[in-house]
Amino acid sequence: xxxxxxxxxxxxxRKYVIVFLIVFSVLDVTKISLNYYQGNIDPILQENExxxxxxxxxxxxxxxxxxxxxxTFLKKEEERLGEIYSKKLGxxxxxxxxxxxxxxxxxRLLKLYIxxxxxxxxxxxxxxxxxxxxxxxxxxxxxxxxxxxSAMENKFIADTYSRRNITSFYRSDAVESYFxxxxxxxxxxxxxxxxxxxxxxxxxxxxxNVLLLSSKKGRIKSTIIKMMASLCCxxxxxxxxxxxxWLTYHLLCGFEGLDNPIWALPSFKESFLNSxxxxxxxxxxxxxxxxxxxxxxxxxxxxLLLKKPLYVGGSFLVLLGGWYLLSRLSVQSxxxxxxxxxxxxxCLYLNKQLYQEFHYLEFGTRFYLMSNIxxxxxxILAVVLILILFGLKRRMN
Amino acid sequence: MELRIxxxxxxxxxxxxxxxxxxxxxxxIYGLLGPNGAGKTTLINTILGIIKQDEGSIxxxxxxxxxxxSHYYNLVGYLPQYPQFYKNFTCREFMEYMCTxxxxxxxxxxxxxxxxxxxxxxxxxxxxxxGAFSGGMRQRLGIAQALVNDPKIxxxxxxxxxxxxxxxxxxxxxxxxxxxxxxxILSTHIVSDVEYIAKEVIMIDRGxxxxxxxxxxxxxxxxxxxxxIHTDDTTANLLMELxxxxxxxATEQGYCLKIVSEKCPASxxxxxxxxxxDVFLHYFGKEET
Numbered sequence: 001x002x003x004x005x006x007x008x009x010x011x012x013x014r015k016y017v018i019v020f021l022i023v024f025s026v027l028d029v030t031k032i033s034l035n036y037y038q039g040n041i042d043p044i045l046q047e048n049e050x051x052x053x054x055x056x057x058x059x060x061x062x063x064x065x066x067x068x069x070x071x072t073f074l075k076k077e078e079e080r081l082g083e084i085y086s087k088k089l090g091x092x093x094x095x096x097x098x099x100x101x102x103x104x105x106x107x108r109l110l111k112l113y114i115x116x117x118x119x120x121x122x123x124x125x126x127x128x129x130x131x132x133x134x135x136x137x138x139x140x141x142x143x144x145x146x147x148x149x150s151a152m153e154n155k156f157i158a159d160t161y162s163r164r165n166i167t168s169f170y171r172s173d174a175v176e177s178y179f180x181x182x183x184x185x186x187x188x189x190x191x192x193x194x195x196x197x198x199x200x201x202x203x204x205x206x207x208x209n210v211l212l213l214s215s216k217k218g219r220i221k222s223t224i225i226k227m228m229a230s231l232c233c234x235x236x237x238x239x240x241x242x243x244x245x246w247l248t249y250h251l252l253c254g255f256e257g258l259d260n261p262i263w264a265l266p267s268f269k270e271s272f273l274n275s276x277x278x279x280x281x282x283x284x285x286x287x288x289x290x291x292x293x294x295x296x297x298x299x300x301x302x303x304l305l306l307k308k309p310l311y312v313g314g315s316f317l318v319l320l321g322g323w324y325l326l327s328r329l330s331v332q333s334x335x336x337x338x339x340x341x342x343x344x345x346x347c348l349y350l351n352k353q354l355y356q357e358f359h360y361l362e363f364g365t366r367f368y369l370m371s372n373i374x375x376x377x378x379x380i381l382a383v384v385l386i387l388i389l390f391g392l393k394r395r396m397n
Numbered sequence: 398m399e400l401r402i403x404x405x406x407x408x409x410x411x412x413x414x415x416x417x418x419x420x421x422x423x424x425x426i427y428g429l430l431g432p433n434g435a436g437k438t439t440l441i442n443t444i445l446g447i448i449k450q451d452e453g454s455i456x457x458x459x460x461x462x463x464x465x466x467s468h469y470y471n472l473v474g475y476l477p478q479y480p481q482f483y484k485n486f487t488c489r490e491f492m493e494y495m496c497t498x499x500x501x502x503x504x505x506x507x508x509x510x511x512x513x514x515x516x517x518x519x520x521x522x523x524x525x526x527x528g529a530f531s532g533g534m535r536q537r538l539g540i541a542q543a544l545v546n547d548p549k550i551x552x553x554x555x556x557x558x559x560x561x562x563x564x565x566x567x568x569x570x571x572x573x574x575x576x577x578x579x580x581x582i583l584s585t586h587i588v589s590d591v592e593y594i595a596k597e598v599i600m601i602d603r604g605x606x607x608x609x610x611x612x613x614x615x616x617x618x619x620x621x622x623x624x625x626i627h628t629d630d631t632t633a634n635l636l637m638e639l640x641x642x643x644x645x646x647a648t649e650q651g652y653c654l655k656i657v658s659e660k661c662p663a664s665x666x667x668x669x670x671x672x673x674x675d676v677f678l679h680y681f682g683k684e685e686t
Binding site: 002003006009010014015202205206207208210211212213214215216217218222397 | 442445446447467470471473475477478479480481482483484485486490493494495497498499500542
């Protein structure tokens with residue numbers, strides 16, 4: 001445990017690392033705040049003050065559990081304002097209900113910020129039934145054709161998408177933006193580089209490598225502890241920025257409807273995941289940690305091989321670039337390209353498509369979800385990198 | 398305690414870094430002398446177990462050190478060449494780290510560190526960052542860390558390189574205190590360091606043992622090979638080209654040269670008392686023409 005602390009102290013608990021962590025956290029919060037106030041997260045903020053108030057008022061009346069009253073209210077308002085809008089009845093009669101002071105604006109705000117989301121939630125169960133029905137029909141068809149793999153795929157669809165519904169309506173812009181925000185990934189990568197790049201290099205720079213090799217715990221045990229400390233550091237950095245992201249979004253936008261199923265978010269309409277938004281948020285953090293673990297292990301190998309942080313940085317950039325390009329091959333019909341694309345940490349971290357839609361790869365008589373392949377591929381990659389790290393260390397000793 | 402190095406050889410490609418090297422060491426300080434590239438560091442790394450010899454064996458009290466396994470590392474202390482250590486660690490943190498690495502029992506760590514920092518005169522700097530240490534302080538910290546496990550074999554690689562005379566004297570005095578029941582190997586090419594404190598000198602060149610003996614034995618062996626001559630400018634230049642020159646002193650008449658040579662270098666040359674510098678020159682100096 002003491003050695004672990006000292007390894008942390010050597011590379012991570014350093015003034016410049018803490019300063020960078022604080023500066024990057026401020027940068028992250030600033031970036032999200034700017035996005036928010038420019039209306040890039042919640043487009044309502046692009047409206048003028050009275051429109052914002054109107055949209056908020058309409059939303060307060062419709063959000064939460066979808067009840068008959070809310071349904072009727074929305075329908076009536078849509079009809080009333082729709083009629084005024086289509087017949088150009090102008091503005092406004094005495095005692096007419098208006099939210100923004102302008103009936104045309106009311107109609108636009110209602111359609112844009114409320115009705116669309118509300119109807120999506122309300123109609124989702126019908127969508128689920130349609131998908132399930134098509135899949136069930138397909139099962140029978142493919143069985144007759146002796147195409148058991150396609151029958152299995154359709155059975156999976158039927159099982160996964162059946163009996164789905166959305167029972168409450170909440171605006172999803174904030175949560176969607178949270179899932180799409182990858183700025184902190186860049187900060188995590190820079191932080192990882194700052195912490196991990198010198199791990200092995202500094203032992204050579206300070207002539208401590210020979211001293212370590214001449215001590216009982218300085219050989220394999222110290223390498224294991226270095227690796228563990230680096231992984232903990234990578235995991236901490238990831239969790240820290242996830243927390244900063246989550247808190248900033250939550251404080252600025254106020255996440256709502258986190259107990260809703262993930263398909264309540266329109267971008268996850270076709271998702272095969274059967275979990276709540278909260279569960280997906282937590283699982284996504286774990287996936288990010290796994291991706292960063294693979295990145296940290298790669299950095300450790302580069303640090304061991306190249307020693308000088310400048311060389312480590314250069315190769316790290318090339319590696320990340322390669323991974324990014326490969327990750328774009330992930331959702332492909334070509335199995336080999338897909339596999340290569342899926343088994344890298346950048347894909348695991350950035351490719352939401354794998355969870356938003358039903359993507360799979362066929363191996364023989366079975367099919368596997370691409371998201372699972374990506375997770376398994378990255379775990380295997382992590383194990384291989386650990387073996388390479390220890391193999392290299394042993395050789396270099 | 399006896400450390401026996403039996404016919405060890407180490408090759409890098411076709412080049413021998415150590416060739417059939419045999420030596421036996423007992424408690425006391427041994428100076429390891431040799432020119433650059435002689436094989437000193439390879440020998441040290443082999444004794445430390447950092448690199449494995451291709452042939453031969455190293456035995457401690459008759460037991461092959463390879464068979465001692467990790468226990469052997471607890472018997473060894475090492476100060477590497479030009480140590481920098483971790484600049485962001487305080488002196489005490491660094492010592493604690495080394496104690497942990499070398500498996501010093503927890504209950505003994507604090508006392509051991511106090512004792513050693515006291516020995517190397519760093520008691521007042523325990524909270525100071527290693528990055529703020531002078532070269533001399535860093536070397537002293539290096540000795541302290543090498544002693545945390547109370548090693549039976551202490552190896553110091555170029556410990557006085559880059560130190561000013563005052564620090565070198567202080568360093569030598571500390572080393573002299575460490576003699577008790579311990580083999581100390583002091584690798585250097587600064588001859589005077591060895592001359593003052595070493596029990597015996599091991600001379601190595603091109604990976605092979607050239608000579609081993611006490612200062613007295615070594616100087617006696619070349620007693621008739623060290624000459625002094627007073628000469629003029631022209632002859633002095635000629636002699637400097639032909640012989641290994643131990644010293645050149647400008648005098649009113651010209652120069653006073655100390656020459657190491659098998660035969661009398663010139664008429665008027667007289668025998669003088671040899672020192673370790675002369676021994677070094679004799680074995681590693683210019684080939685006579």
